Amino acid sequence: MAQVIGRAGYETLRDQIVQVLQTGKERAQRAVEEETLRTYYEIGCLLNDYVLDNKERADYGTQTITRLAEEVGMSQTLLYQTVAFYRLEPILHARVKLSWTHYRILLRTPSLEAQTYY
Numbered sequence: 001m002a003q004v005i006g007r008a009g010y011e012t013l014r015d016q017i018v019q020v021l022q023t024g025k026e027r028a029q030r031a032v033e034e035e036t037l038r039t040y041y042e043i044g045c046l047l048n049d050y051v052l053d054n055k056e057r058a059d060y061g062t063q064t065i066t067r068l069a070e071e072v073g074m075s076q077t078l079l080y081q082t083v084a085f086y087r088l089e090p091i092l093h094a095r096v097k098l099s100w101t102h103y104r105i106l107l108r109t110p111s112l113e114a115q116t117y118y
Contacts, residue, residue, distance in 0.1 A: 033099045036099075037092070037098075037099075037100055040078075040081075040082045041085060041086055043079070044081075044083045044085050045086045047068075047082060047086075048083050050064065051064060065079050084107045085107065088103070088106065088107065
């Protein structure tokens with residue numbers, strides 16, 4: 001026969017489950033943010049290296065970005081931001097502390113000194 005849980009015991013159980021759910025959601029969000037940064041970093045690295053390898057053609061980078069934006073479903077702005085992000089952080093730290101939104105704001109900061117400070 002099933003044992004009846006008292007009201008206080010049930011509320012404690014419920015509160016614990018709510019806490020576990022919240023913690024899990026927070027961990028999942030951090031994992032998504034970290035993977036987004038790694039993905040954009042890798043894209044920026046690929047674009048940077050490819051454009052540098054073909055730098056003898058002045059308009060090659062622009063043409064490449066335009067074509068890629070259409071074919072891979074990313075905006076030109078985002079593709080340029082990935083390159084700027086890669087150049088800002090030439091070595092991506094194993095434990096990323098900032099989100100993509102933070103990096104986008106830093107990329108708009110005109111001073112390299114200010115960017116590296118944050």
